[in-house]
Amino acid sequence: MATFECDGKRCWRYLEPRQSLWMWLGWLLTVAVLVVSLRAIDESTMWIFVWDAASRGADIAERMTPPRWSYMSVLWKPLWDTINIATLGTLLGMVVSFPVAFLAARNTTPSAVFVRPLALLVIVSSRSINSLIWAILLVTIIGPGLLAGIIAIALRSIGFLGKLTYEAIEEIDPVQVEAVAATGASPAQVLDYAIIPQIMPAFAGISVYRWDINIRESTVLGLVGAGGIGLQLQSSLNILAWNQVTLILLMILATVIASEWVSAKVRHAII
C-alpha cells in the first residue's frame, strides 16, 4: 500500500508504483501472448466450417435424441471392463508407486544423490504423459485389449500417487520416528511402526481419489483400442449412430457420478 500527497490531502493506492509497473508489464505480456496465439489459431482454421457450426450442432442434437435404449444390452460388458480397467490399473499403480514414494521422499530415500533423482524422474515422466498417450504406446507394443488399458492407467497413476504420497511422507511427525528409534528398532522396524502408520490414511485417500479419476479416464481408452466402453463409442461414431452415442454418454455420466459418490464416502470414512 502506498500513500502520497494529492491536492493537499493524504491519498492511498493499493500498489506501490514499482509493483504497479510490474503488474502492467505482466498484463502487456499476457495480452501479447494471447494475440500471437489467436493469430496462429486463426491461420489454421477454416472459417467457412465454423460459420455453420450452430446448424451442425443442432443437426447432431436432433440425431442424438431419443437415445436408442435397446443398445443398452450391448453395453453392460464394456461398462464392467471399463470399471475393471480403472480398478486393476489403480491397484497396479498403488503397488508400484508405494516404494517409489519412499525412494523419492527426502527423509526416507536411501540416497539423496543417486536414488532420489531417479525416483523423481519416474514420477515426473509418468505425470507428464496422459493415460491416452500411454495407451497408444501400449497398444502398439502389446496389442489392443484390456491389458493395454490397465497398464496405461497404472503408468499414469504412478506419478500422481507417487507425488502426493512422497509429499505426505515428507510431512510426517518426526517425534514418533525418534520415539520408535529410541527403543532400539532397526531402520526396517522404524519404517514399519513409525512411518507407514502415519501415511497409510493419506495413501488410501489419495488412491481412492485417483480411482475416481481413473474411471473417467478409462472411458476413453477404447478410442485407441485399449478396451472398455470407449470401443463402443468409437464404433458408434464410425457408423454415425448418434442415438447410441447418447446412451453411452448417459452411461458414462451415471458411472462417473456413482464413482464420485463412492470415493467421497470412502475418503470420508478413512480420514
Add this chain to the structure above:
Amino acid sequence: MSEIAAAAPRTWRRPKLIPDARLRWGLVVLALAYVFLALMDVDVNWPRVMEGLGRAVQFLQAFAQPDFVTRWSEINEGIRESLAMTFTSTALGILLSIPVGIGAARNMAPIPVYLVCRGIITVSRTFQEVIIAIFMVAMFGFGPLAGMVTLSFATIGFLAKLLAEDIEDIDPTQVEAIRATGAGWMQVVVYSVSPQVMPRLVGLSMYRLDINFRESAVIGIVGAGGIGATLNTAFNRYEYDTAAAIIILIILIVLLAEYASGVIRKRLQ
C-alpha cells in the same frame, strides 16, 4: 508388584485398522473375489505380448536416441498449435468460469441460477476432454479452434467448481460489512468476495494452464489440432524415434510450465 507384572501381557500387538475381525476378513474376501473375477475377464493374447516385447525394447532404445530432425517441421507446428490452444483456452476458460463459479456458489446465487451452473460444471467434469473434442470437431471442423473450445469448456468444469467452493467458504462478516454500507450485489462481489478468493483463483489458473497443455497433447488424436496428431501419426508409422522426441519435448515443456507457475504463484501470494 510381581503379581501385576505377571498379569500384564508380555507381548503387544498393534491395533488393526478395522477392529471388527469379521468385517475385516469379509472385506478382504470380497476384494479378493472381485480381483479374481476381474482378472478372469482380462484375456491376454500372450503370443502377441511376447512379440511386442521386442518392440518395447526398440521403443526404449528410441528414447536413447530421439529423432528431432526428420519430422521437425511437423513437430514444430504441432507444439506451436498446442501452445496457442493452451494460452487462449486458459484465458477464455477463466473469463467464463468466473460468472459460472459465482453462479454455482450457494451463498451468492438464487436456486435456478445455481442449478444451471452446477449442471454445466457436472457435464464438463464428467466427460473426458477427448469426448468433448469429438463433438467440437464435428461442429467446428478439424483444427485448433475445436481444441480451443474443448479446453475452454473443460477449464470451466475445473475452475468454476473450485471457485464456487471457495466462495461458499468465504468469511461472511466481510460480506455483511460491505453490505451494511449500502452496497449493491455487484459491489459486494467486487469489494468483499473477490479480494478473499483472488489469490487462490490466480494459483488455480496457473495450475490449469499446465493441465491444459497436457490435455492439448491428446485431443489431437481425434482431430482437434496440436501435438497429439503428430504423435499419433508417428506411432502409426512405427517411427518410435520421432515419437520419443515428441514425448521428451512434452515432458520438458510440462516441467518448465510447472516450475514457472510455481514461481508465479509464490510471488503473488
